[in-house]
Amino acid sequence: MIEHIGPQLFNGLVLGAFYAIVALGLSLIMNLTGTINMAHGSFMTLAGYLAFTMVSRGTSFWFALIAAPLIAVIVGVIVERTLVRPLYKREPFYSLLMTFGLSLMAEEIYRLIWGPNGVPFSPPHALDGAASLGFMVFPTFRIFIVVVLIVAIVALALFLTRTRFGLRLRAAVQDSEMIAALGTNTQVLYAVNFGLGIFLAGIAGVLAAGMLGLSPTSGNNLLMPAFVTVIIGGMGSLFGSIVGGLLIGIAISLTTLFIPAASEVSMYILMAVVLMVRPRGLFGEEGIFG
């Protein structure tokens, strides 16, 4: 039993990194506008299907990995401008219901376009095998996923801390009225921020399609762990989302080792414990949403 713990821990970290990137996108959108984006999973699925369509028509996987999320971003920005923006001034559950409705519609639309059954989408041959890590054999594609996620997280951190735009974004999270009064066009901020969140979802969607199956429901299946990640990590904290994701990944993996049937429940137990001990979440800033 003990000798399995190492591989399971590693596997859990990889899985957790994946939840983290989905949660990051959710957090970005939520922090700035208070929108709980229930359609986040649908954007993941959309990017997955777009990549599938591109690759099956002969485009390279590498092009699709960037292009599919970008197209999802265009759709996302249109959705933000036309459907979500008018609801910013209302109670949060208006935009929640709106995006939830969108996710249901999206699922049916994907079913109409790509059919109700899963479609085959495989990573390129260079990434398709498994590599020996010494203590375990691990799929090359999962190692690649970790690399992409680290790059994405570092790029996001640099963008938010080292660019003027990132500075304005963070300022707007603190006080959007003041930023608007100082002459920044907050509408543009909101749109770009939403697009950024969707881009992360898109990347995660293409990677998920290569790692898991791709069907109309596949994105929504990943949404629940992402929400739990945000709650554990703490609302308002992007760093919290990363830690939360890793914790959930490890919890699921280790539970599988000892009580396999309880693996899905473990993240909710973890969430309950965190909420009892530290109601704001591990790194949540009390008052930001306040």
Place this chain on the structure above:
Amino acid sequence: MSRPRLNRGSFVKLAGAGSAAAVFGIPAYIPQIGEAADAIKIGLLEPYTGVYAGPAENETRGFEMAADAWNKRGGIMGRKIELVKEDEQNDVGVAAQKARKLVNQDKVAALVGTVSSGVSLSVAGVANTLGTLFMDSGGHSDDVTGKNCHWNVFRTCHSTWMETHATGYALAKRFGKRWFLITPDYAYGHSLETGFKDVLAHNGGSIVGNELTPLGTTDFSSYLTKIDAAKPDLVLVLVQGDDYTNCLKQMNQFGLLKKYPVGGPQVELEPLYGLSPEARQGYWGIEWYYKSEKTLGKGNAVAHKFVADTIKRYGKPPTARNAFGYITLDRLAQAMNDAKSLDPVKVARAIENVHFTSIFAGSGYYRKEDHQLMWPMWVAKIRPDGTPGDKLDLFDVTDVNAAEAVEQTIAEKEKVCKLGYP
């Protein structure tokens, strides 16, 4: 600009309720309203939304083909068949409620459909209290025609006992008797597990690992990393649908398909089409196949016409699910016609033990003692790339099992199943 603030408490509530609804589905299907007043309505319950939407669509196509064939011939006792469809969302509670609605409000003459075993059992229970016929086209759990059997419930697809016994002995002979099971953690999976344990008890094999995975598991990696330590002769994959696709895809990426033989009690074309060729491997039980003489029967004109008509009408070849739908409604209509009545007891009696030929090889009958359709069960080796002429011709049928050889005997069934006719 000011906006309402979101606090943590309401976020947890909102996100929780919202994602639960997203996961478990929400009503998304509008039933068709009947046109002809004198038509015989049949209530069709299928999980049109959610993970089993693919199989649901195909079963529905089978039902439509049978309904159209009967209507073209003038219908049942001169009355047309009208299918009233409801989305049961793969949810036992929703299914029970929709079943009641179909019987009480739409006044259907019988209920048909379902994919997941849990839902089949739920509908069977409701149908029994309402005294309505229910023909389970696609839920496989033994209990439907076993300890939860009812006089008004019939089942078309194979029982899990048939699946495990048709494949268990064949796989043990080919690969060995130390098995690693990846089992879905609900009625269907547990029922399969029981069947395989019975096979192993008879041939002296053992289970070296049994991973119970929740329905809808997306990431199987934590389970898969345990296979290497167990060193099984064979990995048996019992999960179905999207879970099957996810599991096999990840087994391939973990390099397990190259190390261990893989197989299972049943595989369907729907999830196989969602896999790339490298991940299509192994020996599996199959319940029907559109492209083999062994499953269709040599020179069986009815079967070949069914295949051709399905392709013509829907642009896709039929799967076993299409066959379940077709056989179910065709036999129900035949029984109503034979009984010259819609009275559930009379119709049930007219279904029992009537031997018939249909779109499969040989003949079949719904056994009087448990209402299980007794028809052959096949085993196939997967051809990852199909045949040169047809990339999707995936099954090379290797074994044919007579129903009586792989299902529990009447004596065994009578110990657990009491039909309880009124």
